Amino acid sequence: MAVLGMDLGGTKLAYAVFTEDGTLIRKNTLSLDKRKGTEVGRLISTNISDIISSSSGEGFKIGSIGISVPGISHAGTGKVWAPNIPGWEDYPLLEEAVSVSGGIPVVIESDRACYIMGEVWQGNAKNCKDAIFLSVGTGIGAGILVNGEILRGSHDVAGSIGWMALNRPFIDDYIACGCFEYYASGAGIASNAKRMIKQGRGYNGVLKNILSENITSYEVFSAYDNGDPVASAVISQCIEFWAMAVANLISLFNPQKIIMGGGVFGPAVSLIPRIREEASRWAQPVSINQVSIEQSALAGDAGVIGAAYMALKKIII
């Protein structure tokens, strides 16, 4: 029996078929080409149909399907909220997928849940029952595994760690995205650097020569690697916030592993030792010694692998 994992992002749809033991059978990535609303749903359902109908000719049989979505999957209704897909405020993705799956079970999960499940199946959290994927990209979210199960909360919104309160007093800048995300997301890194360049007199580093709208976290990391003072100040502040958040996860969840992933980790993986050092000052002192803080082993594939593993769990348990 094989499983199909699909990972919907804001701009593309990746999918992969695996055997039960995790061997990759086939994979592909498709651009969304600015599709929105039902067009995105149709792209997913068409591919499900095509993969199922081509499967027997290719010598495999799909036993279950997992779909990772960039937002919230409501387990009770099968509907999805995905802020980056226009028209997906409450999209009936499960109904659409099941309508073409011919009785093959379908499970839909948030991307952050799939990330940690991917690491459990094929990455750095193998054999873990209590582990957390801290995803730092444009935004920040956490996929949290508690005793082998995804933490969903009462309405499937758990893991919204971008909203973590870490820096008082409250300021209006936190309203749109949350305090932690404001300072320490990819978007936050870029905007903090821009703000600092604007405010700082006498700064003449490399970031000054880049058009403001072109400064992303990648330019900041590149400048940081070259000793730029603004980049250095921004990243040092990020390390403090990442460490406080990691410490809070350690004190609350007493996990075996915290996996740092997303686009920012990425360039920030070399900072993990400094994050651990700073987190050690804040965290519950027993728990900090029971946790390993590691980078993602799967990078951009965590979502599709995790979606496939959620599918597999649906049929093997």
Added chain:
Amino acid sequence: MAVLGMDLGGTKLAYAVFTEDGTLIRKNTLSLDKRKGTEVGRLISTNISDIISSSSGEGFKIGSIGISVPGISHAGTGKVWAPNIPGWEDYPLLEEAVSVSGGIPVVIESDRACYIMGEVWQGNAKNCKDAIFLSVGTGIGAGILVNGEILRGSHDVAGSIGWMALNRPFIDDYIACGCFEYYASGAGIASNAKRMIKQGRGYNGVLKNILSENITSYEVFSAYDNGDPVASAVISQCIEFWAMAVANLISLFNPQKIIMGGGVFGPAVSLIPRIREEASRWAQPVSINQVSIEQSALAGDAGVIGAAYMALKKIII
């Protein structure tokens, strides 16, 4: 079938026998009288023996036993770490209790786990599967229920919310007890008030006339009720920290309820609306509207009721 719940505190042992439907059959509270180490263990085992042997004459039969401990219960070993009981760094309480229980199953849980279970059985978290008891007394801890099960973490140390990082930069004062506890526990309230009185020139309020060693959080709350400026500053700061911690629980766990309990709630229950208002600024905006923030319904009985419920769950599931 009846269940026996025991609640060990730093200075006393409370126990209660309930029917399966929660009706109280008998209860008692015993002073520890400065017992330590094995003496405390013997007090517990002697009482278990006595209750079991007297039970048939009193018309009930104990089906299981739950014990709440003021520290960490290691589920794998049956040993207990309880910092306020001298000699209980790694005390084999399960072995001792089982040796006198005559085959009746025994379960041992941390006090914070029992608090939330007590509220689920007989208090303000009935029918909840995702709820948190935030216990603010001398120290601070959280009993966290995830999908109907206690969150234990990899080594039973989960819920150590007193260590939550909320106020940067790190200062050495946080080393002993954690940042959140430093500012917002009962002990923190008292020491913050003392510090403010010492630093503040021109303060002539009621707290000035109390010997420093006699100032506890209760004196601070009493002064607060009378409009004292130092007490008002200390409590306002506490509200901010409690709100940030509550917001972080909401963003991470998306719970149905957060129950504010412990000795400080108590006098601080009237502040819950202000805590909610401040938490609303910080928390994930969907989750904050899905949570109810309430006081404990059980006050000092939450531990013994929760211990009895843990015992009941051991035999009915």
